[in-house]
Amino acid sequence: MRNRLQRWRRSVGGAAVALCTAVGLGGALAPPAAAASGPTPVTSYTYTSVAGDYIGQGRAGTYREPAATITVGGDARYATIRVSNTEDWQDWWDIELAAPKGEQLHPGVYRNAERAAFRTGRTPGLDVGGNGRGCNTVYGQFTVHQIATDAAGVITMLDASYTQNCESATAQPLKGTVKYRALPLSYAYKSEAGDPIGQGKSVTHTGATSLFRLTDSYAGGVSFEAEGKREHWTVVIRPPSGERLTAGRTYQVTGAAGGAALEVYANGRACSNAPGEFTVDRLYFTDEGKAAGLSARYRHSCGGGAGSLTGTLHYAA
Numbered sequence: 001m002r003n004r005l006q007r008w009r010r011s012v013g014g015a016a017v018a019l020c021t022a023v024g025l026g027g028a029l030a031p032p033a034a035a036a037s038g039p040t041p042v043t044s045y046t047y048t049s050v051a052g053d054y055i056g057q058g059r060a061g062t063y064r065e066p067a068a069t070i071t072v073g074g075d076a077r078y079a080t081i082r083v084s085n086t087e088d089w090q091d092w093w094d095i096e097l098a099a100p101k102g103e104q105l106h107p108g109v110y111r112n113a114e115r116a117a118f119r120t121g122r123t124p125g126l127d128v129g130g131n132g133r134g135c136n137t138v139y140g141q142f143t144v145h146q147i148a149t150d151a152a153g154v155i156t157m158l159d160a161s162y163t164q165n166c167e168s169a170t171a172q173p174l175k176g177t178v179k180y181r182a183l184p185l186s187y188a189y190k191s192e193a194g195d196p197i198g199q200g201k202s203v204t205h206t207g208a209t210s211l212f213r214l215t216d217s218y219a220g221g222v223s224f225e226a227e228g229k230r231e232h233w234t235v236v237i238r239p240p241s242g243e244r245l246t247a248g249r250t251y252q253v254t255g256a257a258g259g260a261a262l263e264v265y266a267n268g269r270a271c272s273n274a275p276g277e278f279t280v281d282r283l284y285f286t287d288e289g290k291a292a293g294l295s296a297r298y299r300h301s302c303g304g305g306a307g308s309l310t311g312t313l314h315y316a317a
Contacts, residue, residue: 106147110144128164146207226313239251279298
């Protein structure tokens with residue numbers, strides 16, 4: 001996937017920033033790639049283990065720059081991640097994520113992984129070792145939530161998680177997450193019994209399962225879409241007439257003419273301007289004024305308050 005450079009600016013303060021965004025095909029929904037500045041990308045490594053796991057030794061840890069150095073090598077066929085504690089040279093981790101032979105990593109779940117360097121047939125590869133400990137045989141799976149490369153095939157953004165069982169499929173697991181210049185991309189909702197939109201379900205969409213889009217809506221609003229898991233959601237938020245959406249503000253939705261508006265659509269079901277509220281935590285626009293990044297939360301009661309629906313959405317913010 002090749003990156004395209006776009007110019008961004010914050011909705012508050014007007015500071016110009018830059019972001020590389022993954023280009024979709026044929027207008028398909030597509031996730032964003034990592035930002036050069038502005039919306040702050042995350043580079044980190046975390047792991048958890050239980051007693052009996054040879055690699056993690058029952059410990060847990062979190063590594064972030066600058067206390068740690070995290071580098072990514074290889075390409076979308078075989079990614080290698082090195083994590084080094086800058087304060088303790090004996091504390092280091094190597095993570096290898098490999099696509100089945102002849103393929104490239106893309107968002108999705110890779111099950112039945114074998115040790116990456118020795119994977120067989122069409123099996124994906126996984127190998128996590130640290131502090132001098134490694135596995136001869138690996139069982140496990142990993143999930144790629146986001147990945148992007150430049151024109152030369154160099155990985156420019158990665159968001160992945162894994163579960164590894166060392167030497168035996170029934171061994172105690174080691175679990176971890178790897179983020180390299182990653183930006184948030186997700187949609188989660190929770191609905192109560194009686195809510196006609198969510199119909200009592202609670203679901204989380206991530207880049208591994210779903211596609212996302214953020215576009216401008218009329219009257220100064222923005223529209224967020226999430227498609228996956230047999231669902232298609234659209235959430236539209238608009239400020240009161242004559243105003244602009246502002247990060248850090250909570251808007252009350254009463255249904256009054258000229259007031260803030262919230263519209264939620266899901267799989268042919270719709271609810272507009274039901275009593276509730278939405279909060280814009282972060283909001284970014286391009287220099288051309290188009291919506292480009294959003295972090296927001298909402299709550300409303302549709303259908304006479306029979307049940308509430310809450311949601312949290314992230315698109316490059």
